[in-house]
Amino acid sequence: MPLPYRWLTSLMMRYNGSSILIDCGEGTQIAMREKGWSAHDIDIICFTHYHADHISGLPGMLLNMGNSDRTEELLMIGPKGLGRVVSGLRVIAPELPFPIRCVEIEGPEQTFSFEGFRLKAFKVQHSVLCYGYTMEVDRAGRFDPERARAAGIPLKCWNPLQKGEMVEMDGQVYTPDLVMGPPRKGLKVTYCTDTRPTDSITENAAGSDLLILEGMYGDPQEQDKARQKKHMTMQEAAGIASAAGVPELWLTHFGPAMGRPDQYLEEIRRIFPKTVIPRDGRSTELNFTEE
DSSP states (O other): OOBTTBOOOOEEEEETTEEEEEOOOTTHHHHHHHHTOOGGGOOEEEOSOOSHHHHTTHHHHHHHHHHTTOOSOEEEEESTTHHHHHHHHGGGSOOOSSOEEEEEOOSSEEEEEETTEEEEEEEOBSSSOOEEEEEEEEEOOOBOHHHHHHTTOOGGGHHHHHTTOOEEETTEEEOGGGTBOSOEEEEEEEEEOSOBOOHHHHHHHTTOSEEEEEOOBOSGGGHHHHHHHTOOBHHHHHHHHHHHTOSOEEEEOOOTTOSOGGGGHHHHHHHOTTEEOOOTTOOOOOOOOOO
16 A cells, blocks of 8 residues: 555656556556656556556546647556456546557466567466566677678668668668677566566566565565465565576565565575665666677
8 A cells, every 4th residue: 555655566667768667556647756757658558467556546647648638559568357457447537639559468478579679478476367577678789890891781781780670782682690790688677566486487587687576575474474465575585586696686565564674674685685675766777788
């Protein structure tokens, strides 16, 4: 539940002009305004599951978008039942100046490809159907001008080949593999809340530059409650981060009774040293590594 000093859990990822929001509980748009971000610019909203604290802020968010003169299509991705849930919530937001397209996830995992990045949904274990998400940005290999010259490729073809485009000129067809080196390490973020630890989380988190997991319970004595409620403890989240070999873990989705999540930080860092207990609005910028 939202607290006077803490909003409900959601994540905004922004890449190359695209904005992707994961979950939209009560107060999400207020939290965004505090950050200085606009709802108008959201291109995709993903939902982990349909408990109220992850979706009840949607009607207000849609009305906010409508009032900002948005006309571009809004894509929503979520578990089975997304269309029905969104239709129900739109009883109070029936007329909007932009179309909404709902895509329901098929099977235990599914990948959605967009211009420059991919979103992958993977099933986890909660009391209702629930998914975690990864966002991946691929990075092409380096352009090799010596290979281009050796292959006799005209200079005006170089730029489109660097962009991954096939080029035809003077009856010759040139493909990017003729001039590009092997793919370089891209960027990856994995986000998962409301679940017991699963192999799917560890497997999908591998290779991530940032892992964000729920830390619903911090007191080890609440382990049985975590199992019963199908949630995760901070200790379990840290164990997943360690097994996945990620460079940094952010914990979120703290229980409402947890007034000071950072009281457990020293203990959790014994399991995974690079653990962060973020405050609302925390953000970071991920960049390609220099090679």
